[in-house]
Amino acid sequence: MDSESLPHELPAIGLLSELDESVRKVLAAAGRFETLAVGTGLALQGHPHRTLTVLLSGRAAVHCHANGDYVHLADIKAGETIGEMNLLDPQKASADVKVTEKATAWIIDADQFQALMQSDPVHVVQILQWLGRQLCRRLRNDAEKMLRQALESRARFRDMDY
Numbered sequence: 001m002d003s004e005s006l007p008h009e010l011p012a013i014g015l016l017s018e019l020d021e022s023v024r025k026v027l028a029a030a031g032r033f034e035t036l037a038v039g040t041g042l043a044l045q046g047h048p049h050r051t052l053t054v055l056l057s058g059r060a061a062v063h064c065h066a067n068g069d070y071v072h073l074a075d076i077k078a079g080e081t082i083g084e085m086n087l088l089d090p091q092k093a094s095a096d097v098k099v100t101e102k103a104t105a106w107i108i109d110a111d112q113f114q115a116l117m118q119s120d121p122v123h124v125v126q127i128l129q130w131l132g133r134q135l136c137r138r139l140r141n142d143a144e145k146m147l148r149q150a151l152e153s154r155a156r157f158r159d160m161d162y
Contacts, residue, residue: 006034007033007106008028010027013078014079014080026116027123028106031108031112033106034107035102037099050086052081054106054107055080055082056103057078058102059103060082061074061076061097064094064095064096084135
């Protein structure tokens with residue numbers, strides 16, 4: 001996909017559908033649109049990460065290195081975000097994220113986001129609320145996963161024959 005066929009607006013898909021059209025237009029103008037090939041790294045665990053990416057098409061996979069294992073954490077699909085935590089709380093990336101299906105994405109780096117915060121605080125309040133809701137959903141989902149895993153582990157332990 002060449003730059004002429006890249007979108008110029010953020011569509012009302014997935015999590016983006018929660019934002020008013022006016023907010024999506026402000027975001028679209030503040031960031032950039034890119035085509036991402038399979039294998040493109042969007043985050044590297046333990047390395048600085050300073051962008052928010054919204055997949056508009058395609059897919060990405062999230063993996064984490066933990067205790068010598070490479071653990072699959074999630075699949076990201078169109079309308080979902082990557083990097084919102086580090087945009088709000090700059091740290092090193094907590095996981096690897098790689099494109100697994102050719103994608104189109106909208107990307108904004110931390111400096112662009114800071115400039116947007118200075119120039120358009122009214123829309124930024126809505127954007128921060130949107131990002132906050134996403135973080136809360138992910139935290140709740142992760143907590144549910146950990147609880148299920150703990151219950152499954154406990155059940156397997158009880159079933160062990162000593």
